[in-house]
Amino acid sequence: MSExxxxxxxxxxxxxxIGTVALRNxxxxxxxxxxxxxxxxxxxxLLRAEFVAAAQVIVYVGAVMVLYLFVVAYVGGGADPxxxxxxxxxxxxxxxxxxxxxxxxxxxxxxxxxxxLGEDGTGWFEGYGTPAEIGxxxxxxxxxxxxxASMLLLVAxxxxxxxxxxxxxxxxxxxxxVGDLMRSGSRDQLTGGEAGTMIEVEGPPGR
Amino acid sequence: MSIEWYLVVSALVFSIGAGGIxxxxxxxxxxLCLELMLNxxxxxxxxxxxxxxxxxxxxxxxxVMVVAACEVAVGLGLIVAIYRRRLPIDVDELRELxx
Amino acid sequence: xxxxxxxxxxxxFPLGGTVLIALTSQxxxxxxxxxxxxxxxxxxxxxxxxxxxxxxxxxxxxRQVTTVAWNYANTVGVDAQxxxxxxxxxxxxxxxxxxxxxxxxxxxxxxxxSDRGYTRFFAYxxxxxFSMLLLVLxxxxxFLIVGWAFVxxxxxxxxxxxxxxxxxxxxxxxxxxxxxxxxxxxxLGTYFLFQGTGSLDFLQAFQAADEFSRxxxxxxxxxxxxxxxxxxxxxxxxxxxxxxxxxxxxxxxSALIHAATMVTxxxxxxxxxHPFFEQAPIAADVGAILGCATLLIAAxxxxxxxxxxxxxxxxxxxxxxxxxxxxxxxxxxxxxxxLMTHAFFKAxxxxxxxxxxxxxAGEQNLDKMGGFRRAxxxxxxxxxxxxxxxxxxxxxxxxxxxxxxxxxxxxxxDWHIVLAVLGYxxxxxxxxxxxxxxxxxxxxxxxxxxxxxxxGHLYHAPEHTNPATGEVEDTDVGFPGPDHHIAEREWSMKxxxxxxxxxxxxxxxxxxxxxxxxxxxxLEPSFADSSFYEELEPSDGATFxxxxxxxxxxxxxxxxxxxxxxxxxxxxxxTALRAxxxxxxxxxxxxxxxxxxxxxxxxxPFSMFGRFARDVFERVIVNGLLVGGPSGAVRAGSAxxxxxxxxxxxxxxxxxxxxxxxxxLYFLIAAS
Numbered sequence: 001m002s003e004x005x006x007x008x009x010x011x012x013x014x015x016x017x018i019g020t021v022a023l024r025n026x027x028x029x030x031x032x033x034x035x036x037x038x039x040x041x042x043x044x045x046l047l048r049a050e051f052v053a054a055a056q057v058i059v060y061v062g063a064v065m066v067l068y069l070f071v072v073a074y075v076g077g078g079a080d081p082x083x084x085x086x087x088x089x090x091x092x093x094x095x096x097x098x099x100x101x102x103x104x105x106x107x108x109x110x111x112x113x114x115x116x117l118g119e120d121g122t123g124w125f126e127g128y129g130t131p132a133e134i135g136x137x138x139x140x141x142x143x144x145x146x147x148x149a150s151m152l153l154l155v156a157x158x159x160x161x162x163x164x165x166x167x168x169x170x171x172x173x174x175x176x177x178v179g180d181l182m183r184s185g186s187r188d189q190l191t192g193g194e195a196g197t198m199i200e201v202e203g204p205p206g207r
Numbered sequence: 208m209s210i211e212w213y214l215v216v217s218a219l220v221f222s223i224g225a226g227g228i229x230x231x232x233x234x235x236x237x238x239l240c241l242e243l244m245l246n247x248x249x250x251x252x253x254x255x256x257x258x259x260x261x262x263x264x265x266x267x268x269x270x271v272m273v274v275a276a277c278e279v280a281v282g283l284g285l286i287v288a289i290y291r292r293r294l295p296i297d298v299d300e301l302r303e304l305x306x
Numbered sequence: 307x308x309x310x311x312x313x314x315x316x317x318x319f320p321l322g323g324t325v326l327i328a329l330t331s332q333x334x335x336x337x338x339x340x341x342x343x344x345x346x347x348x349x350x351x352x353x354x355x356x357x358x359x360x361x362x363x364x365x366x367x368x369r370q371v372t373t374v375a376w377n378y379a380n381t382v383g384v385d386a387q388x389x390x391x392x393x394x395x396x397x398x399x400x401x402x403x404x405x406x407x408x409x410x411x412x413x414x415x416x417x418x419x420s421d422r423g424y425t426r427f428f429a430y431x432x433x434x435x436f437s438m439l440l441l442v443l444x445x446x447x448x449f450l451i452v453g454w455a456f457v458x459x460x461x462x463x464x465x466x467x468x469x470x471x472x473x474x475x476x477x478x479x480x481x482x483x484x485x486x487x488x489x490x491x492x493x494l495g496t497y498f499l500f501q502g503t504g505s506l507d508f509l510q511a512f513q514a515a516d517e518f519s520r521x522x523x524x525x526x527x528x529x530x531x532x533x534x535x536x537x538x539x540x541x542x543x544x545x546x547x548x549x550x551x552x553x554x555x556x557x558x559x560s561a562l563i564h565a566a567t568m569v570t571x572x573x574x575x576x577x578x579x580h581p582f583f584e585q586a587p588i589a590a591d592v593g594a595i596l597g598c599a600t601l602l603i604a605a606x607x608x609x610x611x612x613x614x615x616x617x618x619x620x621x622x623x624x625x626x627x628x629x630x631x632x633x634x635x636x637x638x639x640x641x642x643x644x645l646m647t648h649a650f651f652k653a654x655x656x657x658x659x660x661x662x663x664x665x666x667a668g669e670q671n672l673d674k675m676g677g678f679r680r681a682x683x684x685x686x687x688x689x690x691x692x693x694x695x696x697x698x699x700x701x702x703x704x705x706x707x708x709x710x711x712x713x714x715x716x717x718x719x720d721w722h723i724v725l726a727v728l729g730y731x732x733x734x735x736x737x738x739x740x741x742x743x744x745x746x747x748x749x750x751x752x753x754x755x756x757x758x759x760x761x762g763h764l765y766h767a768p769e770h771t772n773p774a775t776g777e778v779e780d781t782d783v784g785f786p787g788p789d790h791h792i793a794e795r796e797w798s799m800k801x802x803x804x805x806x807x808x809x810x811x812x813x814x815x816x817x818x819x820x821x822x823x824x825x826x827x828x829l830e831p832s833f834a835d836s837s838f839y840e841e842l843e844p845s846d847g848a849t850f851x852x853x854x855x856x857x858x859x860x861x862x863x864x865x866x867x868x869x870x871x872x873x874x875x876x877x878x879x880x881t882a883l884r885a886x887x888x889x890x891x892x893x894x895x896x897x898x899x900x901x902x903x904x905x906x907x908x909x910x911p912f913s914m915f916g917r918f919a920r921d922v923f924e925r926v927i928v929n930g931l932l933v934g935g936p937s938g939a940v941r942a943g944s945a946x947x948x949x950x951x952x953x954x955x956x957x958x959x960x961x962x963x964x965x966x967x968x969x970x971l972y973f974l975i976a977a978s
Contacts, residue, residue, distance in 0.1 A: 014220065017220045017243050020223075026239075029235075030239065036220075036243065043213065044250075046208070047256075056272070059272055060246075060276075063276070064276050072235055074290070090229045097229075097967050099222070105222070114258075117210045121210060129265060134265060145266070149273040152273065156277030162284075164288055228959045228963075229963065298954070298956060299955075302952065302953025305951055
């Protein structure tokens with residue numbers, strides 16, 4: 001049975017990954033990534049990592065991806081054409097090297113001398129991967145990492161606020177506030193594009 | 208399933224993410240591809256944890272998740288700031304750090 | 307006081323004079339500096355006299371004393387010490403140098419009185435005397451070279467004393483460059499000799515001179531190089547072209563440096579190095595021949611030049627030729643005797659010439675002079691005495707010294723007799739050009755300055771000009787002063803000239819043939835190791851014949867000059883002669899084209915090389931290749947590397963990916 005679940009989850013993860021890369025609309029890319037993350041959570045479960053799976057769903061999908069969705073909705077960004085004129089066209093190069101990287105990694109994994117990789121995994125004990133065990137480890141063996149990670153979160157939060165804050169007043173006429181955006185009736189203030197929902201705003205031409 | 212399968216999946220997802228970074232021009236999507244790579248790493252970590260029979264890999268994966276969250280927060284803040292400045296959301300246009 | 311103390315005092319007094327004048331140059335009035343300088347040299351002369359007496363007190367065998375003040379280095383076989391050698395030869399030279407210098411200082415006190423650079427003049431003059439005394443009293447090669455170089459520097463400073471005159475500065479540079487050539491010769495010659503003898507000290511080196519085989523290659527090379535040095539300093543052919551130009555300096559400078567002292571340094575050098583020259587007769591013969599050639603060349607040029615001081619300059623060159631011929635033919639006493647008498651009468655001639663030039667308000671051209679006899683009797687008398695001595699008319703000193711040279715050279719019974727005959731011809735020419743100069747300046751109808759002077763008023767030119775080029779000058783620092791001083795009006799000039807005249811007349815008594823032999827006996831300890839000193843003496847018969855011939859020649863020359871330039875008032879015969887021998891005349895008046903030849907052979911190639919170095923080598927190779935090459939390569943490399951930083955994020959990511967893949971590949975391969 002687990003093989004079936006494994007293949008389902010794997011296909012879901014791969015589909016999500018390819019979707020993230022290939023879909024034009026960034027919104028759809030985000031959604032594809034959500035799908036990928038959920039499949040990954042399933043894979044974690046198959047690997048007996050209960051807490052990690054839960055954290056993946058709650059934190060990653062639930063918080064990070066939602067944050068992404070908000071920003072994509074605000075910023076948008078249109079579909080960018082793949083074919084670029086005068087820009088470095090890296091389509092085939094990237095394909096090639098991505099394939100090369102994959103090949104190398106496979107060779108490394110499959111040709112390795114680590115025999116344990118050929119089995120299902122060893123040493124499962126009662127309570128493996130449970131929150132209790134994870135919590136115990138976090139507060140004893142890995143306390144330092146835990147604390148530093150929290151510090152990092154603080155720093156990131158502060159940094160993000162500073163980066164994205166609106167300067168006092170609107171000295172720079174190029175800056176537009178969300179309020180203006182919502183309130184806008186004057187189209188010439190914004191882009192000459194069509195007014196509409198925020199989701200479809202293409203963003204300012206920015207020159 | 209032996210651990211190798213998980214590792215192969217992880218490698219594949221990682222390569223897809225790497226290729227995606229090179230192809231896409233929207234910085235948001237590039238960040239998404241970055242997330243892909245990070246998650247591939249997470250998968251590999253958890254798989255190895257299962258292989259070894261201890262939970263160090265899982266802890267590592269949790270910390271990676273924290274780091275990814277922070278990075279996303281900062282990166283998105285940056286993109287919002289860029290958008291506010293009315294600059295194009297296109298990494299090919301944003302190349303002042305040159306020379 | 308001991309001999310050593312006197313010896314050091316001789317050198318230290320002029321040095322002290324220079325330093326004192328320099329330090330108080332702003333503080334004391336300039337007149338004081340003049341007297342200060344003169345007193346310093348007078349004290350030096352007094353010390354030289356004291357040294358003479360102290361030397362004579364020593365026994366005959368011990369009359370070569372080396373006194374060491376400081377031992378610089380005694381390593382690697384090189385003994386460099388601050389040492390003086392006090393022996394008859396050096397004391398003799400010191401006496402001549404300091405004595406004549408004292409008188410010239412006295413002369414300059416009035417002559418340079420209105421010059422704004424008066425103080426500087428005396429400082430330089432004292433410095434020169436110091437370096438000349440250092441040169442003659444030096445006890446080893448090292449000190450000799452130091453003195454030699456200082457003398458060259460002092461000469462440069464004094465020739466371009468009026469430094470705002472372009473002609474003067476050019477002349478100074480020319481003199482210095484040729485001097486440097488001589489310096490190089492001297493140093494290289496020292497090297498060769500040092501190699502063979504192993505010592506820089508004179509006495510030790512002389513003792514080791516016998517270790518060279520006769521006409522040994524190294525020895526000949528060393529002696530020839532020493533000759534190069536001597537010829538450059540003494541203005542002999544072919545390194546003589548600086549001497550006429552050096553007349554750009556003030557007249558006292560010409561009198562001191564280019565008549566009495568510096569140009570005799572070469573003669574002193576050869577006399578001092580006689581042990582080496584006697585072991586290398588080839589070099590000595592070369593020197594003698596070139597000295598004889600100079601003698602004749604200079605005499606012929608002196609016949610046609612029109613600048614008063616330049617006539618005397620060429621006369622100096624010619625007389626030094628006699629001296630060089632003498633010391634290179636081992637007639638040491640004769641050469642040094644002539645050195646002394648020449649110092650007297652040549653300085654006297656220059657001083658008188660200075661007086662005439664002052665009367666002409668700076669004009670030096672003989673064509674513009676005439677009839678000064680009544681206006682300047684004292685100057686005329688001095689010039690006549692000097693001229694008679696120079697021509698070799700008995701009983702003046704020049705007669706005895708020149709005849710001794712020619713008789714002794716002839717006494718070397720091989721081909722040297724040719725040199726003696728040429729010397730007599732040169733004596734005839736000497737008499738002619740000397741009296742040509744005197745008759746043209748003092749006889750004939752008086753020119754305007756002479757007439758004014760007869761009326762008691764010193765002539766002043768309407769505006770001050772450079773006599774050579776006619777450029778207008780002001781009389782501030784760097785140019786001659788506004789006033790001119792003639793001997794008749796300045797007591798110090800009269801005193802100096804009178805004392806020199808006494809010497810020019812009476813110095814001959816020192817070496818009257820068969821009667822007195824004072825100099826010969828005095829100098830014996832210095833030349834004790836010479837194989838020629840005792841034996842080389844002309845027989846009495848030859849001596850008297852020589853004296854008779856010399857007298858006849860001298861008087862004939864004077865008479866001829868009288869006929870051509872006094873009796874023939876309009877100078878018809880001279881003009882006719884000049885027209886008939888126009889080619890010869892041009893050849894002589896262009897100074898035998900030496901300047902042109904040296905310009906073509908040496909100056910042009912060097913300046914071409916310099917231009918090549920600047921345009922091609924410096925610009926293309928050094929700047930372009932050696933400097934531009936690496937810098938251009940670095941710049942190109944940086945430009946190439948800079949292209950990596952394009953700013954495209956995806957490029958960077960691509961690089962990362964490629965890098966990671968390659969690394970992975972490498973490790974995979976390495977691990978398999």
